[in-house]
Amino acid sequence: MSLEFLIAALVTIVSVTTPILLAATGELVVEKSGVLNLGIEGMMLIGAIAAFAVSYETGNPWLGVIASAVAGALASMIFAVLVLFLGSNQVATGLALTIFGTGLSSLIGDSYIGMAGDSFDSIFPTALAEDPIGKLFFGYSPLVYIAFIAVLAVYYFLNRTRAGLVLRAVGENDVSARSIGYSVIGVRCAAIAFGGAMAGVSGSYFTLVSNSLWQPGMTAGRGWIALALVVFSGWRTGRLLAGAYFFGLFMTLELYAKASGFSFLPSQFWASMPYLMAIIVLAIMSARESGGAEAPACLGKTYIPDA
Amino acid sequence: MAILTRRNFVKSAAAASALPLLGRAAFADEPLKVGYIYLGPVGDFGWTWAHEKGRKAMVEHFKGKVVADYVENVNEDASATPVIKDLAAQGHKLIFTTSFGYMDQTLEVAKDFPDAKFEHCTGYKHGANVGTYNNRFHEGRAALGTIAGMMSKTGVIGYLGSFKVPEVVLGVNSFTLAAQAINPKIVVKLVMIDSWFDPAKESAAAETLANLGCDVITTHTDSPAALQVCEKKKIYGFGQGADMSKFAPHAHLTAIEDIWGPYYISRAQAMLDGKWESDDAWWGIKEGAVTLSPYNKALPANVAAASDKIVSGYKDGSYDVFTGPIADQSGAEKVKKGDRMSLKDLATIDWYVKGVQS
Numbered sequence: 295m296s297l298e299f300l301i302a303a304l305v306t307i308v309s310v311t312t313p314i315l316l317a318a319t320g321e322l323v324v325e326k327s328g329v330l331n332l333g334i335e336g337m338m339l340i341g342a343i344a345a346f347a348v349s350y351e352t353g354n355p356w357l358g359v360i361a362s363a364v365a366g367a368l369a370s371m372i373f374a375v376l377v378l379f380l381g382s383n384q385v386a387t388g389l390a391l392t393i394f395g396t397g398l399s400s401l402i403g404d405s406y407i408g409m410a411g412d413s414f415d416s417i418f419p420t421a422l423a424e425d426p427i428g429k430l431f432f433g434y435s436p437l438v439y440i441a442f443i444a445v446l447a448v449y450y451f452l453n454r455t456r457a458g459l460v461l462r463a464v465g466e467n468d469v470s471a472r473s474i475g476y477s478v479i480g481v482r483c484a485a486i487a488f489g490g491a492m493a494g495v496s497g498s499y500f501t502l503v504s505n506s507l508w509q510p511g512m513t514a515g516r517g518w519i520a521l522a523l524v525v526f527s528g529w530r531t532g533r534l535l536a537g538a539y540f541f542g543l544f545m546t547l548e549l550y551a552k553a554s555g556f557s558f559l560p561s562q563f564w565a566s567m568p569y570l571m572a573i574i575v576l577a578i579m580s581a582r583e584s585g586g587a588e589a590p591a592c593l594g595k596t597y598i599p600d601a
Numbered sequence: 602m603a604i605l606t607r608r609n610f611v612k613s614a615a616a617a618s619a620l621p622l623l624g625r626a627a628f629a630d631e632p633l634k635v636g637y638i639y640l641g642p643v644g645d646f647g648w649t650w651a652h653e654k655g656r657k658a659m660v661e662h663f664k665g666k667v668v669a670d671y672v673e674n675v676n677e678d679a680s681a682t683p684v685i686k687d688l689a690a691q692g693h694k695l696i697f698t699t700s701f702g703y704m705d706q707t708l709e710v711a712k713d714f715p716d717a718k719f720e721h722c723t724g725y726k727h728g729a730n731v732g733t734y735n736n737r738f739h740e741g742r743a744a745l746g747t748i749a750g751m752m753s754k755t756g757v758i759g760y761l762g763s764f765k766v767p768e769v770v771l772g773v774n775s776f777t778l779a780a781q782a783i784n785p786k787i788v789v790k791l792v793m794i795d796s797w798f799d800p801a802k803e804s805a806a807a808e809t810l811a812n813l814g815c816d817v818i819t820t821h822t823d824s825p826a827a828l829q830v831c832e833k834k835k836i837y838g839f840g841q842g843a844d845m846s847k848f849a850p851h852a853h854l855t856a857i858e859d860i861w862g863p864y865y866i867s868r869a870q871a872m873l874d875g876k877w878e879s880d881d882a883w884w885g886i887k888e889g890a891v892t893l894s895p896y897n898k899a900l901p902a903n904v905a906a907a908s909d910k911i912v913s914g915y916k917d918g919s920y921d922v923f924t925g926p927i928a929d930q931s932g933a934e935k936v937k938k939g940d941r942m943s944l945k946d947l948a949t950i951d952w953y954v955k956g957v958q959s
Contacts, residue, residue, distance in 0.1 A: 306805055306812070400644070500800065505829050507848060509646065510642035545802075549802075552959070553792045553810055553813050565794075
């Protein structure tokens, strides 16, 4: 196995992982504030079509990415209004957002089917990505670096800032947080908007980076993987990053195993590998620590301010 | 959930028993209602899109005498049953279920609606009111294999598949045999992605195949995703189900196009004439159901000629890629020298030919 080959495989892992990591990072913040948003897949699709449409019309992929963030955040605001102000059930509302997002993106995207856009490739000079090692560091779309920066920023925010502490307090005990004067709804609204924006940007990866085309439903369930990843990570940023790459590694391994002719295992086994590993890791983790204790205490609970 | 299922069931059962009573005479002037079950979105620009084109061609052909509805994004599992049932209960008399995974569900629903006719695409199980239809896609794959065999310098070709179903196995075998006829040392690396539509995974798989030395990749999934990777990696690829050259102007050598319109028109006509019978239709290049899109301008003339020869061979019946000797992956002889495989054997094939690496 040559170095070049190994690096090519690593590049595939990074491109498989990035969209999941982006969406999961957003959802982590949402869940830390005590809200469970199952609408990731829908917001991703809305972000995906927004990115493609704007990038296609303007010829500027950066505008496309910004549009995807705005569109994702706007979509998440529908969820926020229903859940925070009208006290609707978070699970049902989140699922509705996924269905809505799938439909809306298909509708908007109808006229963009069959069009080829420009891809959002590395911003570094191509000379840097010529040799294999250079490619490993400089060969990616800006979205890959944005994902890493976002993870670091979220880690810093949640663990090192006062605002992060407030957000976690809201997620752990909304009534107490309110009694000492914090706006539970305001904090959660901001968290949901951030989650929506990240899901939107994650969607843009599908229409600008891994491909440069639009097809309805093209995220093909990645939003659910991102959701599972947050649970898998035990609501910790570091583990979220590791977990995302763990998933990406196994998804890529699956493809390499098949292409290299390891037919002693059925292909379905390889396809189920990431999920199987996730279950095993979760089982080990919950056996070691008191199971599920890391989940924000108010996660998924409807909060109705009494005044 | 239980309530919903029961309600659906009652609704369907009531409709089923009421339909024969309504009689044909009462609705003689009513247009024939045709229903379609689609696997992907109509905008997949591949498999489902081609069926949708066929549906539109049929509706246009009959100018109001036939109306047609479709349901898209129907999963190939038990959840397809109530969807097919609903179409039948709504009075659709001719229902096309357009993917292999709807086979048992179609037969199940057909039992409850003896009055309606069902046509299952790419399957092999029949009933009194269930027919099957398919295209001999593999004929087109033989042309692609010929082109790939001539264009590949590394002798390693990638094949991006969905599931191990007869249609895909036939495609892989046909492609490989044709490529080996050009260069006996050709190896075809097969990757099944366990989905018909997952653009991101198709891209990752194409990238993997390219990294493993493939310089031509053919896709048997439903989106142009892999072609865009071919374009970036400066290798060759083919479109599936539609001319996808727009997505990969350099990489796209040609594409297999499925033309379903003529078949749909013939079956709707049979319904209108009251002459519908369960059939096992396999149309191919000869019937105009499988065609190749225009070749890439960069394709050398001798390669285009070799591909044309396969096409014309299928038109006049002088060529069949499944002519022995054919050995399976282990090297055991499956088809004797000079024998041609029967349609029945082709329809249920589950082994790969020698040279396929899976």
